[in-house]
Amino acid sequence: MRRRPTEINANLTPMIDVIFLLIVFFVLVSRIVDFDSVAMDLPRPADAATERPEDDARLVINVVPGPDGSARSYKMQAWVVDATPEGARELTAVVREQLMRQPITALSLRADQATRYRYVSSLLTALGEMDRTGLTTPVRLNLMIINEEAR
Amino acid sequence: MSVPPMKRKPRSRTRIGLNLTAMIDVVFLLLVYFMVATDFTKGEEVYKLDLPARQGAIAPDPFDLDELPLIVMVRSTGSGPGDLVIELKGPYPDIPDPQALAQLLRERKISTANPHGLFKSDHPILIDPLPQARWDHVIEVFNAPVLAGYTNISFQSRQL
Numbered sequence: 001m002r003r004r005p006t007e008i009n010a011n012l013t014p015m016i017d018v019i020f021l022l023i024v025f026f027v028l029v030s031r032i033v034d035f036d037s038v039a040m041d042l043p044r045p046a047d048a049a050t051e052r053p054e055d056d057a058r059l060v061i062n063v064v065p066g067p068d069g070s071a072r073s074y075k076m077q078a079w080v081v082d083a084t085p086e087g088a089r090e091l092t093a094v095v096r097e098q099l100m101r102q103p104i105t106a107l108s109l110r111a112d113q114a115t116r117y118r119y120v121s122s123l124l125t126a127l128g129e130m131d132r133t134g135l136t137t138p139v140r141l142n143l144m145i146i147n148e149e150a151r
Numbered sequence: 152m153s154v155p156p157m158k159r160k161p162r163s164r165t166r167i168g169l170n171l172t173a174m175i176d177v178v179f180l181l182l183v184y185f186m187v188a189t190d191f192t193k194g195e196e197v198y199k200l201d202l203p204a205r206q207g208a209i210a211p212d213p214f215d216l217d218e219l220p221l222i223v224m225v226r227s228t229g230s231g232p233g234d235l236v237i238e239l240k241g242p243y244p245d246i247p248d249p250q251a252l253a254q255l256l257r258e259r260k261i262s263t264a265n266p267h268g269l270f271k272s273d274h275p276i277l278i279d280p281l282p283q284a285r286w287d288h289v290i291e292v293f294n295a296p297v298l299a300g301y302t303n304i305s306f307q308s309r310q311l
Binding site: 014017018021022024025028029042043044045046047048049050051052053069106107108111112113114115116117118120121124125127128130132139140141142143144145146147148 | 172175176179180182183186187194195196197198199200201202203204225230232249250280281282283284285286287289290291293294297298306308
């Protein structure tokens with residue numbers, strides 16, 4: 001008896017379903033990543049008396065770490081300025097512009113644990129000197145840390 | 152009339168098939184659910200401060216202040232978690248570490264359990280780190296009065 005050659009059929013329908021699921025998966029995952037945060041080691045204080053950050057609109061200011069406790073720059077979204085008092089003033093002007101445009105309630109400050117205080121101090125001083133006339137929403141400053149005992 | 156017995160077809164072996172397609176769909180749906188439900192910033196927490204006060208050209212007259220702020224100075228002597236020196240301006244004992252600072256502040260806080268304390272919970276506390284102090288040491292010292300229940304803590308302003 002002659003044998004017909006074996007026919008192999010592949011049903012593509014479930015494969016298309018899986019591919020669409022993968023697309024949805026990667027679209028969702030890419031939205032979760034926070035592009036505002038520069039990679040750095042935030043301080044991890046013992047027994048931290050901190051609060052969870054609220055989900056409302058905020059601006060994240062990163063003190064980008066350099067070698068030996070220095071700071072390369074201050075970075076906020078796409079704005080990058082030198083880590084100097086002049087750079088801090090420049091960034092503060094941008095922060096003020098953003099605060100006038102959007103109802104932002106918090107400025108989050110992220111600095112590496114090894115960064116020397118002088119680089120953070122310049123930023124704090126510049127933010128303190130910011131002209132607040134015309135700002136209707138009160139703005140708070142959040143110092144960001146890692147609380148390993150969270151949850 | 153007899154009915155001839157039905158011819159039985161030879162029974163083929165029973166095949167058990169498992170359709171994996173639906174299972175893969177469910178697995179991916181579960182994966183997407185957990186990806187969306189997971190908080191990736193777990194562990195990031197904040198100290199909430201007001202924006203630093205504007206410093207005028209002239210420092211405030213101490214006589215105008217209702218309360219003299221408590222000033223806590225911080226200096227780093229190394230990179231380890233215990234390599235810092237804390238000094239509290241005033242007639243206070245030596246403070247070996249941030250936990251001792253928290254304890255000292257707690258003992259001097261006015262409360263229902265401690266009505267003879269020195270400071271109210273909103274007493275102004277200024278953290279004054281030296282420019283070379285490490286940020287993690289500064290945060291450890293900042294954490295101490297927050298832990299002790301004080302609410303008016305800020306950084307000493309410095310001219311740029």
